[in-house]
Amino acid sequence: MSFLRTVWLIVRKDFLIEARSREVLYTTLFFAVSCVLVFAFGFVREGRPLEDAASGILWIAIAFSGTLALGRAFERERQSETLRALLIAPIDRPALYVGKLVGVLLLLFVVELIIVPLVALMFQAPLFDHALLMMGLLVAGTIGFAAVGTLFAAMLVRARSRDVLLPVLLYPITIPVIIAGVRGTAALLEGDPNIAVARMWLSMLFFFDVVFVTLALWTFEPVMTE
């Protein structure tokens, strides 16, 4: 069984389950949209948003809703202990990690398709003026966040207080990713967009992605063997 085929099987199975229940997509999307709307009521006065608020709110919405998605994605594998069935199967265990990671990423990208235009609208933020760079920041930032989150969500799947522990462990480690995402986006939203600074933060995000994904692939198997 090749690595990529295993990844594909896991992603396909998760997609099939999600297409049937739509539980994770709807809850994550609802939470992200609510988050943006609540901040919009707080930070937009007389039609004028607070300066620099848009980038922070966008990334907070991604981080909060991503945490929700990560928890739910592994809750499914816990219900009938199907995670154990997958760990016993003759597959590369890191492929299981990558499969779950890709599933979470696809879900978060769908959420971002909705909340990025929403933030642009509510905060009058020119998020599409440098669309490619903005897309690069979103993709790289989401990968870094989800790479760590998927590992922690898998580790905590049998912990009794996993819902509390996941954000407590996840946010301190992913703060560099969130800061890089916020500063890179803010650089693009300035009156005179600072492309060089945005590129520098994008490079940082790529660096974090490589480090986090490598560490997660390296540690997933020992961590999952009880």
Add this chain to the structure above:
Amino acid sequence: MDFTSLTLTDVTRNFGRRRALFKVSLRCVAGEILALLGPNGAGKSTLLSIASTLLEPTAGEVRYGDQTARAAGAALRGRIGVLGHDLYIYPELSAVENLQFFGRVYGLPDVPARVEAALARAELAHRRDDPVAGYSRGMRQRLALERALLHDPRLVLLDEPFTGLDDAATSALRRRLAGLREVGTIVLITTHDLETIDGLVDRAVMLQNGRLVTIEPGPGSLRDRYRRLTTVSA
């Protein structure tokens, strides 16, 4: 890879300060059905988890033929079938989808034919496309058993396999287990349903407080011999 024996030597497993298994030694060979009995919390599921490679012993060694789990890796896992207390099936998916998924994950040849045969054995062909969430406990149990045996494992670990089964399904499972013995499968089974497995298993051992005790063959039913031993131990 193939192997014809499972050997545990002085296997100890601790969870923090709690000792679940203490110096358990056990050997099963191909074509043998071994019952692993004991009260709740005796360490039966821990032993099955170690045999399934999900859990590593704190001390001691587990060998599959002449291989260890660490050395043999994925190839060994592909020869082990596990039916856990939780059923390891996705309730949102149908019986066909569950079996197809696991068949593909195991990289089996001719998955559709295997799935059809498994559905027929589980007597679930008429509910094949219904989500498993709507099945009764017995139907789920039958499906989970077929999932565990889909890849013709060499070592089968069954944790309370008779749970939720009616008389007909229980008889079918007994026949299935006897069939596994015929083809040289090593079967480890934990159950509290001693009457059902009496006469089926080749040997029975008991775990009590993490230690292994052999239930000697002799006069009386398996239940009687088990009771005598637990009374003596108490």
